[in-house]
Amino acid sequence: MNAAAQEGVVFSHLGEAGLLCEHAPGPLDLARQRRIWAVADAIGARPGIREVIPGMNNLVVLYDPLAFAPDDLSAEIEALWQAPVPERHEGRTIEIPVVYGGEGGVDLVPLATRAGLDPAAFAALHAAGEYTVYALGSQPGFGYLGGLDPRLAAARRDVVHPRIEAGTVMIGGAQTAVQSRTTPSGWHMIGRTETVFFDPLRDPPCLLKPGDRVRFRAVEVLA
Amino acid sequence: MIEILSPGVMASVQDMGRPGLRNLGVGSTGAMDARALHIANLLAGNEPGTAGVEFTLGGFSLRFHADTVFALTGADAGARLDGEPVPAWWVRRARAGQTLTAGMAGRGMRSVLAVSGGIAVPDLMGSRSTDLKGGFGGHEGRLLRAGDRLETGPAEAPAMGERGFGLAAGRLGLLPPQGEAEIRFVPAAEWQVHGPAIRERFLASSWKLLPDSNRMGYRLSGPELRRETPLELLSHGIIPGTIQLPPAGQPVIQLNDANTCGGYPKLGVVIEADLATLAQVRLGDHIRFRAVDRAEALAALAERAAFLDRLPERIALARDYSMRSAGHD
Numbered sequence: 113m114n115a116a117a118q119e120g121v122v123f124s125h126l127g128e129a130g131l132l133c134e135h136a137p138g139p140l141d142l143a144r145q146r147r148i149w150a151v152a153d154a155i156g157a158r159p160g161i162r163e164v165i166p167g168m169n170n171l172v173v174l175y176d177p178l179a180f181a182p183d184d185l186s187a188e189i190e191a192l193w194q195a196p197v198p199e200r201h202e203g204r205t206i207e208i209p210v211v212y213g214g215e216g217g218v219d220l221v222p223l224a225t226r227a228g229l230d231p232a233a234f235a236a237l238h239a240a241g242e243y244t245v246y247a248l249g250s251q252p253g254f255g256y257l258g259g260l261d262p263r264l265a266a267a268r269r270d271v272v273h274p275r276i277e278a279g280t281v282m283i284g285g286a287q288t289a290v291q292s293r294t295t296p297s298g299w300h301m302i303g304r305t306e307t308v309f310f311d312p313l314r315d316p317p318c319l320l321k322p323g324d325r326v327r328f329r330a331v332e333v334l335a
Numbered sequence: 336m337i338e339i340l341s342p343g344v345m346a347s348v349q350d351m352g353r354p355g356l357r358n359l360g361v362g363s364t365g366a367m368d369a370r371a372l373h374i375a376n377l378l379a380g381n382e383p384g385t386a387g388v389e390f391t392l393g394g395f396s397l398r399f400h401a402d403t404v405f406a407l408t409g410a411d412a413g414a415r416l417d418g419e420p421v422p423a424w425w426v427r428r429a430r431a432g433q434t435l436t437a438g439m440a441g442r443g444m445r446s447v448l449a450v451s452g453g454i455a456v457p458d459l460m461g462s463r464s465t466d467l468k469g470g471f472g473g474h475e476g477r478l479l480r481a482g483d484r485l486e487t488g489p490a491e492a493p494a495m496g497e498r499g500f501g502l503a504a505g506r507l508g509l510l511p512p513q514g515e516a517e518i519r520f521v522p523a524a525e526w527q528v529h530g531p532a533i534r535e536r537f538l539a540s541s542w543k544l545l546p547d548s549n550r551m552g553y554r555l556s557g558p559e560l561r562r563e564t565p566l567e568l569l570s571h572g573i574i575p576g577t578i579q580l581p582p583a584g585q586p587v588i589q590l591n592d593a594n595t596c597g598g599y600p601k602l603g604v605v606i607e608a609d610l611a612t613l614a615q616v617r618l619g620d621h622i623r624f625r626a627v628d629r630a631e632a633l634a635a636l637a638e639r640a641a642f643l644d645r646l647p648e649r650i651a652l653a654r655d656y657s658m659r660s661a662g663h664d
Contacts, residue, residue, distance in 0.1 A: 124524035127604035128632035130574060132524055140569065152358075165357045165572030167596055172357075172572035177633055249570065249596035252361045252469045256570065256596075292360070293469055310360075312459050312471040318359050 119144075121193045123186045129162070129177040133189055134170040140258055140286075144169045145246050149200060149322055151192045158188075166247045166322055168256060203245070203323035208290065208305050210239070210281050214334030216304025221335060223266050223283065223300055231335035237261050238281075238302065243288065243326040248318060253292035253310025255320040260288045268298040279305050281328065292318075303328075336400040337450065339483040340434065343394035345549075348454050348473035348485070350386040353462035357572055357595040364464040364472070364591050367550060367614035368445050371409035373643060374502070374509070375449035377650055378406035378426035380493040383643075385453035386463035388479065393440035397448075399429040400484075404451035404492035410443025410511055410615060411504075419498075424509060427499025428492070443511025443615040452490030467550065468592055496657035502649070507642075511615035515541055518613055519627045519635070520578060520603035525566060526626075529580065529602070533560045537602060541621040542586065548618060550592040555622065559584035566600040573597040576605030576613070578624075588613070608635035 122134045133151070135144050148166050156164040160179030165172040175185055212235035213220040224234035243257040250256075265286045273296060276282070280291040284299035291297065292309035305328075309319045320326070339346070349372065352365020366372035366389050373383040393412025399405075404426065407414055411423035414437040421427060421435065423446065429435065440446060456463050456474050465473025474483060504510050526534065542555040561584035573579075577589040579599035588605065589597060590613075605613055606627065616622055 122524075125521050125604070125629065126523060126572075126601075127521055127574060127576060128606055128629045128636065130604070132571060134524075134569075134571070163355050163357060165595070167571035168569040170569060170571045172574075174574065177629075177636070182629070247570075247596075248358060248360045249572065250360055250594045252359060252466070252471075254360045295468060310469070312469070317361075317460065 119193075121186070121190050123189075125182065126172055126174075130172060130174045131182060131186060131189070132170065132172050133186075133193070138169075140169055140246070142244060142258060145244075145258070146197050146200065147193065150197045151189060154192045155189060165249070167249065168246055200323060203321065203325055205325045205327060206320065208281075208307050208326060208328050209331045210303040210305045210328045211331050212238070212281075212303040212333045214304070216277070216280055217302045217334070219300035220302045223264075223302060226266065227263055229263070232333045234264065235303070235330050235333045238264055238288065239328045239330040241328070245320045245322050245324045245326060247322055248320060251293045251295060252312075253318040253320065255289060255292075255309070255324075255326070257288050257326055260286055262286065264288070266300055269300060272296050272298045273301065276301060277304070278309070279307065281305060336487060337403065337485050338398045338400060339479050339481060339485070340396040340398055341394070341481055342479040342483075343390050343392060343437070345391040346395060346479040347389055347465040347467065348386055348456050348479070349389045349464045350462055351384040352464050352591065353460055353466065353472070356460060360595050361460065361469065362466065362592060362595050363575060364466050365462070366447060367591055368409050368447065368611045370611035370639070370643070371445070371447045372449065374424065374646065375406040375408040375447045377646055378408070378424075378502075379404055379449040379451045380491065381449060381451065381453055385449065385488075386456060387447050387449040387454060388485070390437070390446045390448065392444060393437040393446060396434060396436040398434045399431060401431050401487075402428060403487060404428050404490070404495075405435070406449045407446060408449075408509075409446040410440035412437035412440040412446050414438075422501060424504040425499060425501035426495065428495065428497075442513055442617075444617050445614055450487045451492040452488035455486040455488040466592075493654060494658060495654050496660060498657070500653045500657035502653065512612055512620070515621040515623055516612055516616050517625055518609050518622050519606045519625050519632070520576070521606060521629060521632050522603045522626050523577070523601035525580075525600040526602055528566065529560075529562070529600070533562070533580075536560055537586070538624060538626065541623050543621055544616050544618055546618045550590055552590050552593050553588040553613075553616075555586045555588070557585070560586070568598045568600060570596040570598040574604065576607070576610055578602045578605065606632040606635055608632070608639045
């Protein structure tokens with residue numbers, strides 16, 4: 113039995129019809145996330161389950177409160193949690209062409225300076241990484257990506273950018289992501305891609321799925 | 336078709352929302368006062384989840400370009416149809432060319448307009464609600480503006496007396512809260528972690544709803560509930576009604592247009608049965624929270640379901656009565 117299989121679930125209520133299922137506190141971990149995906153797939157197929165929301169190493173299950181007693185539901189989730197993680201269909205690898213820096217990446221130079229790198233080296237390190245989509249959330253089609261080189265991590269901005277265009281490649285703390293809709297954000301803007309991550313008229317509407325891998329390709333670095 | 340002459344502070348097309356897609360980052364959206372939309376639709380002869388228009392604080396006006404049965408519920412904004420008063424929780428027929436004009440809502444925050452046949456915007460990912468943050472759904476994915484024309488769906492409008500009919504909102508407990516609203520919540524993961532001092536002050540205080548509150552979330556003002564060491568959480572799914580306590584120590588309530596994920600520590604989640612009341616709390620008014628267990632939350636939910644189940648019969652009686660009294664005019 114591997115170590116992860118012995119991990120318990122921490123349950124808490126999210127209202128009268130929701131359960132939040134978490135790992136014991138710890139750093140973000142891909143093996144733990146694979147378990148989240150497996151439990152989400154299995155429990156999502158049960159009748160009476162309204163919605164399953166995989167988060168970052170956690171899972172929210174919304175259920176019909178008349179169909180389940182929460183203790184029965186948590187026992188079922190606990191059993192799935194302890195089961196071996198089934199082989200999952202390998203995610204796709206999605207390549208994202210990026211113009212680093214310039215108008216779409218106004219924070220590249222200050223971030224590189226702070227990291228003691230020149231902008232081209234900073235962009236090259238970002239493009240060299242292989243990232244995994246842990247979960248979609250926050251805004252439509254927005255993928256939380258794990259796998260950022262720790263040298264590129266940067267605490268969120270003190271002052272929020274009032275408008276960050278869809279397609280902006282960003283760094284926020286130890287995470288990187290691409291803005292899927294145009295919204296304000298406290299993340300740093302390091303580049304821009306033409307790739308569309310969400311289109312409500314497309315089927316499926318979201319480009320990314322949890323488990324997919326993302327690679328960024330530097331088209332150009334404007335410093 | 337109806338034409339928006341003035342949308343007021345903020346108006347959008349909403350139905351019961353787009354649940355089930357938070358795993359794609361798509362939020363629920365939908366009418367903030369879902370009960371008011373449900374009842375407006377029943378009055379207009381529609382299915383309860385049919386799309387209508389949510390107005391904020393009154394101040395709207397619109398023109399009917401065809402004979403249309405319409406219902407108004409939620410906050411009473413003293414609406415008039417070509418000068419004739421139309422109270423809240425009322426349904427009547429407008430003739431082509433007539434104008435419906437609302438004043439400022441005196442009590443409550445949001446009014447709902449339902450039209451017989453519904454607002455005929457496209458169904459997108461299972462709903463006609465406007466996702467304002469995502470910029471899709473509803474009418475062109477945005478707030479309504481003066482000059483917008485909204486088609487209505489095919490309708491078998493119910494027969495009724497000339498002046499229509501309504502529900503006795505006060506007797507049915509439908510009036511928006513006044514002064515301080517009591518809102519019940521089920522404690523969430525970090526409730527105990529916050530310690531007795533924070534818990535007691537949260538429950539004992541009357542929280543003021545700040546003016547920059549909106550469909551995304553409510554910001555509350557009261558005593559500072561600061562932790563000595565901030566809690567760091569990994570982002571997880573959240574639902575409308577989630578009460579969070581950011582490091583600054585002033586609670587926020589995430590609502591229909593909120594991000595689908597959040598990472599601030601949670602105090603609890605507002606029970607579903609109280610979301611309608613919460614939607615009607617005025618900016619600047621106060622909220623007092625009461626912690627309840629799941630059993631009480633479910634009892635409140637069952638009570639609301641029973642109330643809504645009895646309404647069609649009540650509405651049918653009122654409609655019959657309106658026709659009989661019209662006959663004696």
